[in-house]
Amino acid sequence: MSLNYPAPIQRLIVQLKSLPGVGPRSAERMALWLLSAGRERGGLLADALRAIETEVVMCEDCGFYNEAGQACLLCSNDKRQRHIVCVVEQAADVLRLERSRAYQGQYHVLGGKLSPLDNVTPEDLRMDSLERRVAELPASEVILALGSDVEGEATANYIADLVRPLGVAVTKLAQGMPAGGGLDHVDELTLHHALQGRRAMS
């Protein structure tokens, strides 16, 4: 049997490796760093992990996260428009849209996108609560702010079929040239979308 790290270090490496984007070598480097950086570093991270278990709750309406015991910052904000719902894949997308300052309506975090290959079905996403909210608000428009990959498009089509019978308009984000880049920075499909969606100069 060849030499290996003591069992507690091996267990830590396994746990770190389970994080998204962390491979075996990164996990090993993180574990050794935590060992050498002083024991309080690992303790701080452990405390922060424990805190999200008890102090963070997901809003049952929009799916964004809030501190336990507090009203949802999004749903309970009276200044936000209540007739538009913007559907996003994950909580981080809400912050990205908020930073754009281009949207003042309600959000709905799906928690992912439909992906048959990864066994993600409509039951795994927050589809039921979306249908319920659109009817209860009631919303007159549902904006689909999903990724433009195959899974994102499939999820958008599924939702459009789901909420159209409720009598709402269903829209999706415009596709085209990203800000600040020339033609040399975009792929052919983006150019295709940008040409198809061309607009008259004002």
Place this chain on the structure above:
Amino acid sequence: MSLNYPAPIQRLIVQLKSLPGVGPRSAERMALWLLSAGRERGGLLADALRAIETEVVMCEDCGFYNEAGQACLLCSNDKRQRHIVCVVEQAADVLRLERSRAYQGQYHVLGGKLSPLDNVTPEDLRMDSLERRVAELPASEVILALGSDVEGEATANYIADLVRPLGVAVTKLAQGMPAGGGLDHVDELTLHHALQGRRAMS
């Protein structure tokens, strides 16, 4: 004030961001993954972090890690040669050398390398214990298995000056072509070293 995650999530992101190789976006992705992957995932990681605080100790002789209360697997192994000490930067290097099966002597983990720019001085590394061990074993050879970058070379020179007065031979790893690659896969400096260190065919 723009919308942000609840404070406990922000604190977790800060802690994750402090890990080596983890930027703000990776930390955010990890935190959201931990929130959505079920609360027990974060708990397992927190437990593993807590365990290394109490269950792992560093060997005061070689600097490798052991389970608390157990003799060092390296220093207490009677089958290992006691007259050679191999100096490495970090604990992971010990495992790499062990996997090569080319070495059966003692190890000494420095815990880093000299780096004036990062304020790493000899006092921050395990230099005193190296000097003491070389005298106590006693060792007849010190092998410097350090990186071939500027800091590694400087550290090697410092150690050579430190232990030569004790009457030991000081060697360093050979530099040359890595296994399994052609001339097109190595840089000019490596080729330079490989030519200078050329050996007669046997």
